[in-house]
Amino acid sequence: MSAVVAAVLLPLLVGGGLVLSGGRVPGRVAALAGAATTVVSAALVVAAWAASGRGEVAGEVDAAWIEAIGARWHLGVDGISFPFVLMTLLLGLLCCVSLVDHAPAGDGPPSALVGLVLVVVGAALGVFSSLDLLLFFVFFELALVPMWFVVARWGDGEGRSRAATRFLVFTVTGSALMLAGFITVGRLAGSLQLTDIAVLRVLVTGPVGMFAAVTILLGLAVKTPVWPLHTWLPDAHGSAPTVGSVLLAGVFLKLGTYGLLRVWLAVVPQQAEVLAPALATFAVVGIVWSALACLRQTDLKRLVAFSSVGHMGFVVLAVASASPLGVSAAVLGSVAHGVVTGLLFFVAGALRRRYGATSWEALGRGLWLRTPRTAGVLAFAAIASLGLPGLAVFWGELLTLRALYEVGPVLGRPLAWTLLAVAALGVVLTSAYVAALLRRVLQGVPTPDDRDGELAGSDVPVVAVLVAATVVLGVAPGLVLGVVEPDLLAVLGGVR
Amino acid sequence: MIDWSDVVAPLVVAGGGILALLLDAFGTRRSWRRSGIVSFLALVAALVVLLSPSRPDGLQQALGVLVVGGTLLVVLAAAVMEHEDSMPPGELHFLLLVSASGGLSMVLARDLATLVVSLELLSLPSIALVGLRRGDVDAARGAWTFFVVSVVSTAVTLLGIAFVYGVSGTLVYDELALRLSASRAPAEVVGAAVVLTVVGLLFKLGAVPLHLWVPGTYRGASVPVAAYLSVVSKAGAAGALVLLLPDAFGLQGESWRPVVAVAAALTLVVGNLGAWVQDDVVGLLAWSSIAQAGFVLAPMAVLTTPGVASAPIRYLAVYALANLVAFGVVGLVRRRWGGTSMAHVAGLVRVEPWTGSALVLALLTLAGFPPAVIGLVAKYVVLEPLLDPRFGTPYAWLAVVVALNVVVGLVYYLRLVAVVVGPVGPRLAGSTVSPSPPRAVVVARTAVLVPAAALVVTSVQPDLLLSWIP
Numbered sequence: 001m002s003a004v005v006a007a008v009l010l011p012l013l014v015g016g017g018l019v020l021s022g023g024r025v026p027g028r029v030a031a032l033a034g035a036a037t038t039v040v041s042a043a044l045v046v047a048a049w050a051a052s053g054r055g056e057v058a059g060e061v062d063a064a065w066i067e068a069i070g071a072r073w074h075l076g077v078d079g080i081s082f083p084f085v086l087m088t089l090l091l092g093l094l095c096c097v098s099l100v101d102h103a104p105a106g107d108g109p110p111s112a113l114v115g116l117v118l119v120v121v122g123a124a125l126g127v128f129s130s131l132d133l134l135l136f137f138v139f140f141e142l143a144l145v146p147m148w149f150v151v152a153r154w155g156d157g158e159g160r161s162r163a164a165t166r167f168l169v170f171t172v173t174g175s176a177l178m179l180a181g182f183i184t185v186g187r188l189a190g191s192l193q194l195t196d197i198a199v200l201r202v203l204v205t206g207p208v209g210m211f212a213a214v215t216i217l218l219g220l221a222v223k224t225p226v227w228p229l230h231t232w233l234p235d236a237h238g239s240a241p242t243v244g245s246v247l248l249a250g251v252f253l254k255l256g257t258y259g260l261l262r263v264w265l266a267v268v269p270q271q272a273e274v275l276a277p278a279l280a281t282f283a284v285v286g287i288v289w290s291a292l293a294c295l296r297q298t299d300l301k302r303l304v305a306f307s308s309v310g311h312m313g314f315v316v317l318a319v320a321s322a323s324p325l326g327v328s329a330a331v332l333g334s335v336a337h338g339v340v341t342g343l344l345f346f347v348a349g350a351l352r353r354r355y356g357a358t359s360w361e362a363l364g365r366g367l368w369l370r371t372p373r374t375a376g377v378l379a380f381a382a383i384a385s386l387g388l389p390g391l392a393v394f395w396g397e398l399l400t401l402r403a404l405y406e407v408g409p410v411l412g413r414p415l416a417w418t419l420l421a422v423a424a425l426g427v428v429l430t431s432a433y434v435a436a437l438l439r440r441v442l443q444g445v446p447t448p449d450d451r452d453g454e455l456a457g458s459d460v461p462v463v464a465v466l467v468a469a470t471v472v473l474g475v476a477p478g479l480v481l482g483v484v485e486p487d488l489l490a491v492l493g494g495v496r
Numbered sequence: 497m498i499d500w501s502d503v504v505a506p507l508v509v510a511g512g513g514i515l516a517l518l519l520d521a522f523g524t525r526r527s528w529r530r531s532g533i534v535s536f537l538a539l540v541a542a543l544v545v546l547l548s549p550s551r552p553d554g555l556q557q558a559l560g561v562l563v564v565g566g567t568l569l570v571v572l573a574a575a576v577m578e579h580e581d582s583m584p585p586g587e588l589h590f591l592l593l594v595s596a597s598g599g600l601s602m603v604l605a606r607d608l609a610t611l612v613v614s615l616e617l618l619s620l621p622s623i624a625l626v627g628l629r630r631g632d633v634d635a636a637r638g639a640w641t642f643f644v645v646s647v648v649s650t651a652v653t654l655l656g657i658a659f660v661y662g663v664s665g666t667l668v669y670d671e672l673a674l675r676l677s678a679s680r681a682p683a684e685v686v687g688a689a690v691v692l693t694v695v696g697l698l699f700k701l702g703a704v705p706l707h708l709w710v711p712g713t714y715r716g717a718s719v720p721v722a723a724y725l726s727v728v729s730k731a732g733a734a735g736a737l738v739l740l741l742p743d744a745f746g747l748q749g750e751s752w753r754p755v756v757a758v759a760a761a762l763t764l765v766v767g768n769l770g771a772w773v774q775d776d777v778v779g780l781l782a783w784s785s786i787a788q789a790g791f792v793l794a795p796m797a798v799l800t801t802p803g804v805a806s807a808p809i810r811y812l813a814v815y816a817l818a819n820l821v822a823f824g825v826v827g828l829v830r831r832r833w834g835g836t837s838m839a840h841v842a843g844l845v846r847v848e849p850w851t852g853s854a855l856v857l858a859l860l861t862l863a864g865f866p867p868a869v870i871g872l873v874a875k876y877v878v879l880e881p882l883l884d885p886r887f888g889t890p891y892a893w894l895a896v897v898v899a900l901n902v903v904v905g906l907v908y909y910l911r912l913v914a915v916v917v918g919p920v921g922p923r924l925a926g927s928t929v930s931p932s933p934p935r936a937v938v939v940a941r942t943a944v945l946v947p948a949a950a951l952v953v954t955s956v957q958p959d960l961l962l963s964w965i966p
Contacts, residue, residue, distance in 0.1 A: 016867075020853075022846065068810075068962035069876060107919065123866075134876065142866035148910065165907065172906055176899035180892075183876065184883045208885050211892060 003048035004059030004077050007041040007085075008125045011092070015118025015146075018111045027103050027110025034096035034114045038121065042089040049082055055486040057131070058082070062193075070192050071134035079487030081128040083331050083480050084258050087338045088128065090469070091250040092121035094462045095243040098346065101457030102353060104241040106154030113154055116146040117243055124251045128258060133182045133192040136263060140175060140255060144168060147244070147252065154241040156352070163235035170222050170232035178219025184212035185267055197267050198493055204268055213271030216264050217279070224256030226279070226316055227286030230309045237305030242349025245301065249308050249345060250338035257312065257334045260319045261327060266491045272322065276410045280320035284422045287313035291429030295436060300351065300358040303437065304344045307385060310426060311337045311393070317423060318400040322410040324488045326403040331484045333396025336473055340393055343381040343466040347374065350459050354451050366446030373454050375442050377463055384470050386434040387427060392473035397427065502604050505545045505560060506597040509567075512538020513593025520586020528578040528585040528936070532571065535589040539568040542600070554966035555805055558813070559603035559735035566728040566816050567596040572943035573824040574720035576831040578936040582630040583718065591628070592724060595621035599732030603739070608657045608667040608693070611736055615653070615696060618732050619646050622725060626717040638716020645709040649699035656692025663689060672744040687751030694752055697740070700733035701789045704762040711770065714782035719830055722778060723823030726785040727816045734792050734812050738805040741796060749800060757797035757894050764790030764901040771908050777826050778836045780912060781819070784862060787905060788815050791874075794898050795881045797891050807877050810965050814861065814874040814954075817947045821858035824944035825851045828937065832928040838912070842921025851941060854948035856913050861951055863909035864902055869955040873962070875902055 014037045018030050025033075048059035060076030077085055095117050103110035119142070126139030151164035186192045188204045197204075204212065222229045237245050265272050290310030297303040311333065318329035348358050351374070355362045367375040384391040387398075404420040407413045455463055473480065515538070516531035523530060546560045571592060577583045598617025605611040623646060627639030661667055663686055664675035676686055699706040714722040745752055767787030774780040792815065795807040828851060829844065830836050845852030861871035875898075882895040954961045 022849075064959075066873060066958045066962065068959055069873070069880065071873075134873075138866050138869055138872060141872065145860070145865060145910065149914075152914065168910070169903060169907060172903045173900065176902045177896070179876065180879060180883060180895050180899050183879050183895075184885070187880065187884050187886075208892075215896075 002059040002061040002075070003044040004075055004129050005061050007044040007048075008075065008122055008129060010041050010044075011037050011118040011122035011125065015115040015122060018115030018118065021111060021115075023109030023111055025111040027114070028100055030111035030114040031096050031099040031103070034099070034118050035093055037118060038089050038093040038096060041125070042086065042093070045077060045082075045085055045089070049077060055079075060131070062131075065132075066134070069134070070186065072132050072193060074132040074135060074193055074195075075126075075129045076131055077129050078490055079483045079485070080261060080327075080331060080490055081258070082483050083335045084128045084254055085125055087254070087335045088121055088124045088251050090465070091246055091338060091342050092117065094342065094346070094465060095246055097458050098349075098462050099243060102242070102349070102459065104154050106241065108153050113150065113241075113243070116150050117247065119143070119146040120150070120247050120251065124255060127255050131194045133186060133194065133197075133263065136259075137175070137179055137182055140259070141172075143252065143255070144171060147248065150244040150247075151236055151240045154244065155239040156241065157239050159235065160239040163239040167232045167236035170229070174219035174222030174229070176219075177215040181212040181215035181219065182263070184208060184215070188212070194262065194266070198490065205270065209268060210271050210274075213264070213268040213275060216268065217260075217275060220256045220259040220264060221279075221282075222256075224253055224260065224312050224316060225309065226282050227289055227309060227313065228282070230286065233309060234302055234305045237308065238299070238302045242345060242352070245305070245345040245349070246342045249305070249341040253308060253312055254334050254338060257315045257319070257330060260316065261330060261491050265319060265322060265327075266493070269322075269492075273410045276320040276322055277412075277415055280317055280411060280415070280419055283313040283316040283320060284419050284426065286310065286316075287423055287426035288429065291426050291433060294433040295429070297433075298360050300363065300437070300441070301345070301348045303433070304341060304348060307430075307433075308337070308341060310430060311341070311385075313426070314397050314400050314423070317419065318396070318403060320411065321400070321403040321416070322492065323403050323406070324485075324492060325399055325406065327488055327491050328481050328484050329396055329399035329403055332473075332477055332480050333393070333400065335480055336392035336396045336470075339466055339469045339473060340381060340384045340391075343377070343463065343470065344385060346459065346462055346466065347378050347381060347455075350374070350455050354453060355449070360440055363441050364447035364449055365441065365444035368442045369446045370448060370452045371454050377455070377467065379438055379442060380467060381470075382434045382437055384474070386430045390471075390474045392470045394474060395477040505542045505564070506601045506604070508538055508542045508545060509564065509593050509600060510597035512541070513590045513597070516593065517586045517590035520584075520589075526585060528575065531586045531589040532575060535571050535593055536568065538593060539564055539571065539596075543568070555809065556604055556735075556739070558809060558965045559731065559738075560600055562731045562809075562813055562816060563596060563599045563603060563728055563735070566731060566820065567592060567599075567724070569820045569824070569943045569947060570720050570724045570728065573723060573820070573827055573940050574718075575936040575939040575943075576827050577718060577720065582632065583628065584630075588625070588628060591621040591625045595625065595724075596728055599728050602732040603735035605736065605739075606669050608660065608669075608672075608744075611740070612650070612654060612657060612696075614732075615650065615700070615736075618729060619650065619700070622721075622729060625721045625724070626713055628721070629718055632716075634716040635718075636716075638713040641709050642713045645699065645706070649696045649706060652692055653696025656689050656695065659685065659689030660693055669740065669744040673746050676745070677747045686748060690745050690748045690751050691755055694737070694741070694745075694755065697733045697737050698759060701730055701737070701793065702763075702786050703759045703789055703793055704766045704786070707763065707766065707786045710786055711779060711782045714785075715776070715778055719778065719823055719827035719836070722782065723820055723827070726781070726819050726823065730785070730789060730792070731812055731816060734789075734808055737796060738799065738808055742799045742805060746800065753797050756793060757891055760790050760793035760797060761894055761897045762790075763787065763793060764897060768901050768904040768908075772904065774908075776837050777841055777912065780908065781822055781826070784905065784908070785819060787901065788819070788862065790901070791815070791878050791898065794894055795878045797894060798881045798884070806965050807881050810877045810962055811874045813961060813965060814870055817950055818858040818861035818871065821854050821944055821948045821951065822862070824940065824947075825855040825858070828940055828944065832937075833923055833926075835923070838915050839921050840923045841912070842915050843917075843919050843924055845917045846920050847924045851944055852916055854944050855916055857948055857951055859909045859913050859916075863906045865906060867955065868951060870951055870958050870961065873958045877962070
């Protein structure tokens with residue numbers, strides 16, 4: 001068995017076992033076991049990656065699976081997927097570590113929550129390493145039902161069940177259409193293997209090809225989400241428990257952006273060129289809209305949720321540019337968003353545990369003076385989120401804007417530069433809402449509260465790791481870009 | 497001339513039914529075990545006959561196995577009704593097996609006369625099965641509805657067959673294809689004859705707008721009988737359609753293809769909407785089985801040449817396994833806790849881990865969601881012919897309807913799953929109303945766990961099921 005397959009199956013098996021154990025495993029033990037599982041998986045993937053040469057697929061497995069419909073058990077990790085895989089495992093590890101001390105109360109034993117988290121992580125790993133369209137789809141859907149349970153069972157507030165179901169209906173509607181698109185591609189190209197389709201994609205043409213491109217795009221646009229299909233996101237992210245929000249923002253949305261690269265741009269490049277201007281336009285509208293929506297938020301968790309729409313707008317914009325720079329920017333932007341938004345949600349979760357809510361009233365004012373270290377981390381994460389140079393998010397956004405400035409093969413100059421201007425406006429508005437957040441919560445006359453206290457328990461290592469990752473990605477984006485570059489052709493081989 | 501190799505299996509099944517009835521009638525006291533064992537052995541014998549390598553047509557063989565295997569599991573699941581005074585075992589087994597022999601001849605038929613006789617043989621005993629429980633008003637009402645609609649639709653089919661014979665002069669499938677297109681009758685008449693013939697089969701399949709009998713009948717019948725109707729009866733009708741449409745009416749595609757496509761779309765939408773508002777598990781499964789028939793029907797819209805009929809049958813096989821599991825679990829719950837409402841399955845996974853998990857797996861399979869990969873693959877299989885560019889994809893709209901209905905289905909299946917894995921409700925926390933004899937429960941549980949195990953195995957390796965259906 002290849003190390004990559006083992007890395008995917010291990011969290012699924014351990015997670016499935018914990019879910020089925022029905023609470024016989026104590027929560028702390030389960031969380032530690034989950035953390036160990038993600039570490040072992042990461043070691044397996046890194047070993048497979050180190051053993052392979054640059055520009056080839058690490059740990060590739062290609063075995064017969066469903067011959068009746070041409071689907072194969074075809075997995076492997078290349079330079080596009082490797083950063084996504086590592087980010088998923090890092091966030092999975094931190095979620096488990098956070099659950100050691102801070103398991104939320106819910107309708108079920110804590111070990112089941114750890115199990116569901118592991119299943120989501122394993123399914124995401126499966127998506128990132130699938131080289132077969134049906135296998136990609138199976139893993140894509142496998143993550144959904146566990147996530148629904150995480151939000152509906154362990155979420156906060158009255159609306160959690162509604163939010164979870166809305167999230168499910170939106171994403172499943174998208175992915176059901178995407179399945180129709182995959183089948184069409186499979187019939188046109190005569191294969192479901194991404195490696196074959198990369199060679200045969202000239203065959204995916206005509207109105208049928210366009211049908212496939214549109215349905216696949218719709219499925220991924222709901223997941224990412226692209227404005228105006230984002231309406232499921234704020235409620236789901238807002239009502240999920242902390243680990244649910246982290247996984248939704250850090251991992252789930254990346255299934256969409258990774259899919260845009262791997263099963264849209266790479267699979268239907270000719271149609272993607274036609275659709276890219278429209279997609280890019282929706283993306284910049286999303287950037288501005290999300291910043292405006294954030295300005296009006298009065299709740300930290302919802303603010304972070306809304307800000308994701310804007311960050312994803314940048315990533316989608318980068319994908320739509322269909323240039324090498326754009327693809328690098330999309331991968332970097334996805335990873336950076338996972339790290340920084342993960343950090344924000346962990347801090348918001350810690351505050352929520354302390355104050356019972358994350359609304360401005362509940363948090364009070366003057367956090368700088370009340371809990372300086374927590375406030376410092378929050379300020380750091382918020383400033384990273386707005387794209388301060390030297391921190392993670394900066395490079396993804398800068399490279400996206402540069403890809404637009406250089407005018408890639410797809411978007412014309414007038415359109416590209418217009419989009420550039422509007423996206424830049426979005427950056428300004430982002431600074432505005434981050435500044436508003438800092439002023440409202442951190443500054444002002446302190447309103448001391450009996451519950452005031454710094455981050456504690458397993459929150460400390462979690463936050464420390466994410467702060468370090470934010471700095472490292474900001475100082476050395478080449479770590480990711482160097483991995484992505486040799487495999488750019490895997491995505492862009494079909495673009496003129 | 498009679499080809500005995502085709503007739504042996506239905507005769508074995510019918511003979512077993514008659515034997516079960518006689519043994520029960522002349523026995524000193526009513527015994528579930530006696531007639532049950534005879535039925536079981538007859539069905540196993542029929543399976544052996546069907547699986548003998550002399551049978552050439554793989555599709556008919558697969559359909560036959562589906563019908564007989566489904567009946568076998570229903571007979572085992574029906575063991576939960578042992579010692580229910582209102583349920584006579586001899587009659588139950590007799591009617592089940594005779595009806596199954598009708599279903600079996602239906603999928604083995606190669607001419608319209610055999611088809612209509614088999615259709616009646618399938619229908620009439622199943623009407624009696626629905627009304628079998630003595631002194632039950634719901635049962636009588638369900639049987640009466642079923643009877644009226646059944647008679648009307650059979651009459652329509654007979655009218656169609658009369659027309660078909662009138663314009664072609666033959667009833668044999670293989671001759672009909674050419675004779676119908678060579679007929680000098682106006683194309684409209686030929687088209688009407690074909691469509692009328694198909695109507696009776698659509699009724700048995702429970703397709704909209706001929707679905708209205710389904711919910712009342714399923715709820716009136718005992719749970720194993722509802723399982724029988726939803727699986728074996730549907731398999732017979734779907735099998736007959738899959739053989740009849742391309743083989744006999746293949747050149748008349750313009751007349752029946754839009755009818756089948758629209759019926760499939762309506763069936764999906766109406767069935768799913770009906771299931772959405774149910775708060776009884778049997779009601780939910782009844783409406784959802786209407787929607788599931790839509791999935792079976794959809795790929796039939798592009799059945800063109802003989803031999804590309806695998807998609808509906810592959811779907812049907814997966815559906816049959818999952819639905820038998822679901823109904824089997826509900827039958828157990830009804831026997832032990834006396835009801836089939838949502839409250840009766842709340843927390844089932846914690847009270848009965850094995851059967852509860854089997855129910856969850858079956859529901860996820862019906863919804864088409866991982867970890868029940870086989871359910872997802874089944875959805876893939878029915879969408880594939882609709883999106884095949886070789887056919888010019890005139891039914892891509894139907895593919896979109898199918899895809900969107902997967903979503904609706906997921907919501908209500910998942911709502912039930914959430915109840916089943918949720919906190920234990922007061923019903924299950926209380927004691928069982930009817931402590932079934934352990935033997936009957938063990939048998940019925942086997943009838944649930946065996947197909948559930950099949951779902952697990954085929955989710956890992958779907959080819960085990962798919963490649964077996966040509």
